[in-house]
Amino acid sequence: MAGPPELEGAVGMAGPPELEGAVGMAGPPELEGAVGMARPPELEESSSRGFSEEQFRAACRELDQPAPGAAGPWQLQVETMGVRIYRLFHEQSGLYEYKIFGGLADVPPKLCADVYMDLDFRKEWDQYVKELYEKTYDGEKVIYWEVKYPFPLSNRDYVYIRECREMDVDGRKIWVVLAKSVAVPQCPEKPGIIRVKSYKQSLVIESDGKAGCKVYMYYFDNPGGNIPSWLVNWAAKSGVPAFLKDIQKACLKYSKST
Numbered sequence: 001m002a003g004p005p006e007l008e009g010a011v012g013m014a015g016p017p018e019l020e021g022a023v024g025m026a027g028p029p030e031l032e033g034a035v036g037m038a039r040p041p042e043l044e045e046s047s048s049r050g051f052s053e054e055q056f057r058a059a060c061r062e063l064d065q066p067a068p069g070a071a072g073p074w075q076l077q078v079e080t081m082g083v084r085i086y087r088l089f090h091e092q093s094g095l096y097e098y099k100i101f102g103g104l105a106d107v108p109p110k111l112c113a114d115v116y117m118d119l120d121f122r123k124e125w126d127q128y129v130k131e132l133y134e135k136t137y138d139g140e141k142v143i144y145w146e147v148k149y150p151f152p153l154s155n156r157d158y159v160y161i162r163e164c165r166e167m168d169v170d171g172r173k174i175w176v177v178l179a180k181s182v183a184v185p186q187c188p189e190k191p192g193i194i195r196v197k198s199y200k201q202s203l204v205i206e207s208d209g210k211a212g213c214k215v216y217m218y219y220f221d222n223p224g225g226n227i228p229s230w231l232v233n234w235a236a237k238s239g240v241p242a243f244l245k246d247i248q249k250a251c252l253k254y255s256k257s258t
Contacts, residue, residue, distance in 0.1 A: 049140070049161065049182060050161070050163065051163050051178045055178060055202075056165050056167060056176045056178065057167070057169070059176045059178065059202045059204050059216075059218075060167055060169050060174050060176060060204060062099075062202075062204060062216050062218070063174070063204055063206055063214065063216050067084070067101075068086050068099070073088055074086040074087070074088050074099060075087060075088070075089075080241055081241045081244075082102055082103055083100065083101070083102035083240060083241050083244060084100070084101045084102070085098060085099075085100050085240055086098065086099045086100075086101075087099075095220075095222055096220075097218070097219070097220040098217075098218070098219045098220065099216070099217070099218050099219075100215075100216070100217040100218075100219065100240060101214075101215070101216055102214075102215050102244055103208055103212055103213060103214050103215055104212050104213050104215060104244065104247070104248045104251065105211070105212040105248070106211050106212055106248075106252070107211075107212055107213055107248055107251040107252070108207065108211070108212075108213060109173070109174075109175055109205040109206055109207050109213040110166075110175065111251050111254065111255055112175075112205050112213050112215070112247070112251055113164060113166075113175040113177065113205055114254070115247065115250055115251045115254050116164075116177060116203065116247070117164050117177065118254070119132050119133065119134055119143065121250070121254060122250075124250075125246060125247075125249070125250040125253070126246070126250075127148075128147050128148045129145070129146075129147070129148070130146040130147065130148045130155055131144065131145070131146040131157075132144070132145045132146070137184055137186045137187075140161065141161065142159060142160070142161055142182065142184050142187065143158070143159070143160055143161070143162060144157065144158070144159055144187055145157060145158045145160070146158075146193060153225070153227065154192060154193060154194050154225060155192075155193050155194070156193065156194050156195075156196050156223050156224075157189075157190065157193050157194075157195055157196065158181060158195075158196050158199055158221075159181060159182060159183070159184050159187045159195070160179050160180055160181045160182060160199060161179065161180065161182050162177060162178065162179035162180075163177070163178055163179075164176070164177045172206065173206070173207070174204060174205070174206045175204070175205040175206070176202070176203070176204050176205075177201075177202070177203040178201070178202050178203075179199070179200070179201045179202075180199065180200045180201070181196065181197055181198060181199040181200070181221075183197075194223065194224045194225050195224075196221050196222065196223055196224065197222070197224075198220070198221060198222040199220070199221035199222075200218075200219075200220050200221070201217065201218065201219050201220070201221075202216075202217065202218045203215070203216075203217050204216040204217070215244075
């Protein structure tokens with residue numbers, strides 16, 4: 001799920017539409033911005049441009065991991081409205097990677113995954129989408145996404161691939177979406193827009209045993225440019241929970257229209 005651009009780029013933070021402020025969807029722009037050290041295994045580089053079976057299974061395992069300890073490298077940044085956001089600082093880059101744990105009441109997991117993957121519908125409910133579409137280049141489906149940033153910041157755009165799988169893990173049904181930026185010659189950079197060249201996200205959704213779903217997300221991107229650090233704190237504390245509210249409303253609206 002990707003959030004609002006406010007979250008984008010704190011020292012580098014924003015994500016493609018998917019969880020994002022793009023949850024490929026790409027992550028929420030609010031969540032954007034962090035750099036990668038000790039990346040979760042689900043996003044470790046594979047030998048091909050796509051994603052491996054192990055990357056999907058590793059993402060599923062995150063749902064059962066205990067909360068990161070206070071003494072560990074992952075630090076709890078904020079806990080609000082049932083959402084816990086952890087971040088990992090990378091000294092060399094000055095950016096953060098993020099892990100988000102939360103849930104959506106009254107939203108079944110398949111519905112959440114469908115909404116996250118529906119790019120056309122995202123244009124209706126995500127106010128930060130400037131341009132968003134999927135095209136096939138050389139046999140590969142690629143998503144282009146431009147995110148609106150507040151004045152005087154320049155808009156950011158993403159070129160990325162994503163894949164959604166419905167996994168069966170010991171009888172549990174889990175939906176996993178993996179996304180990462182790629183270089184595509186047919187999608188050159190545009191004047192006045194900053195291309196986010198380093199973006200990775202994983203989204204995992206499972207039933208909460210009731211009418212809703214549990215959600216885990218890993219997010220990292222480097223928005224580039226100079227973005228004030230206060231924007232990052234605001235995004236984490238306000239942007240992410242706000243994005244989850246928006247996607248929850250979108251899911252309820254989506255279920256009525258389909």
